[in-house]
Amino acid sequence: MTKFVRRLQRIGSSILVSLPKEWIDANNLDKSSQVELETGQDSISISANKDTRPTKELVISYPLPKEENIVADLTGAYLLGYDIIQINSKSIIPGEDREKIRNSMRRLVGMEIIEEDSSHINMQFLLDATTLNPEKILKRMSSIALGMYDDASNGLISDDKSNLKTISKRDVEVNRQYFLLVRLIRSTLVDTRLSHAFNLENIDVLDYRVAANLLENAGDSIVDISNSIYNSSLSKELSKKLHEVVRDFNKLAEKSIDAFIKADRLLAIEAISLHKQYEEKLVLLRSSLDKKKQIPIDFFDLVYMFEGIAQYWADLADLVKPIYNQEIK
Structure with missing residues (x-):
């Protein structure tokens, strides 16, 4: 600049x-x-004052240098806001790489292959960014992650744990929405048309970037805990004790996401208070069993993981700006 x-x-x-x-x-x-x-x-x-911004186009020459990766290059171009991405090759693009490209398109909301032959693949972002809504995308990420959380926590007391193995597939949709939101956020920083459409100041855009990252990490952590529960050999008694503490989590998370989107500090304070209560229950559960013999390390690992997942939504509430009393002059 x-x-x-x-x-x-x-x-x-x-x-x-x-x-x-x-x-x-x-x-x-x-x-x-x-x-x-x-x-x-x-x-x-x-x-x-232009009604439409110029289309951003990128041409990728194929084959790539050895240190480059076609999936990473396409994802990077998508996140940088390119509308048209062309892959041009002087020879036939191998079927294996074509499949990688197609799979990468499934991860990128709005990006579609519009033309393809043996040596060329053209992709285009087909959505109008001004019609998208960062708030709804963030809420969708939170909603999907909370559904994953519910199934993971219920796996503690369910005799059939097969559902736990499907949670990672739902995390793919969290990642898709995350990539879309990051694309919008980056585009908003350089396109005032979008900042007006979304009614976001630069500081708000940065907060959305942090919030998106928190929820994307939450999804990954829920996948990890679902795998741990699936492979766990905890007794029904211990599993039930843990489930009784972690099952009522949605209220905390929903208040956190609502507080962030509405920029409501009072809601944020309520969410932070609920998080403290949640943490206190986990600490009390852990301390009540610390001195007992033959408590498997898996139990304490799960407690630690549930604490970490709750912290992501608590951090979301912490992003809401405090209410300052104005100084009387």
Whole structure:
């Protein structure tokens, strides 16, 4: 980003500032063009008033260098907001790599293969970003993860644990929504059209990035705990004790996500209080069994993992800005 310094000038009753010629030329503006102004408390930004932003295109030459990975390259291009991605090769693209490319498309919401032949694959993002809603995407991530949590915790007392092996498949959808949200967040930082559509300031965009990462990590942790429960040999008595503590988790998590989306500090305080109660119950359970003999290490590992999962939603509530009393002058 290039910085320019300009001195304010008074002409008649107006204060004017000149715009850099380089920026005017780069955006094909002239004296009749309109620009958009966005003001902050101590800042102002000016952007070319264009109805649509230019399409971002990327061409990937194939085969890739040995140190590169086609799936990682496609995911990176998606997250950077490219609308059209072309893979061009001077020879036939092997079937194995084609399958990797197709599988990667399943992970990227809105990105579809629109043209393909033996040596070329063209992909395009088919969704209008302005019609998407970061709040709904974040809530969807939380909702899917909470469904996974419920099934994982119920696995503690269920005789049939086969459902635990399906939880990782649902985490794939959490990851899909995560990639989509990160794409939107990055695009919003460089496209004022999107920041206006979503009504998000830069600080809000950064908070959404943190929140998305928390929920993506929560999904991964729930997969880990479901695998641990599946392979655990805990007694029914211990499993039941743990389940009684961790089963009532949704209220805490739902208050956390609602507090974040609504920027409601009072809701956040309620969520943080519920998290403390949840932690206290786990600590009490653990301390009540610490001195007993023959308590398997698996039990304490599970307690620790449940604590970690709850912390992700508690951290989400912590992102809500505190209410400050204004100083009386």
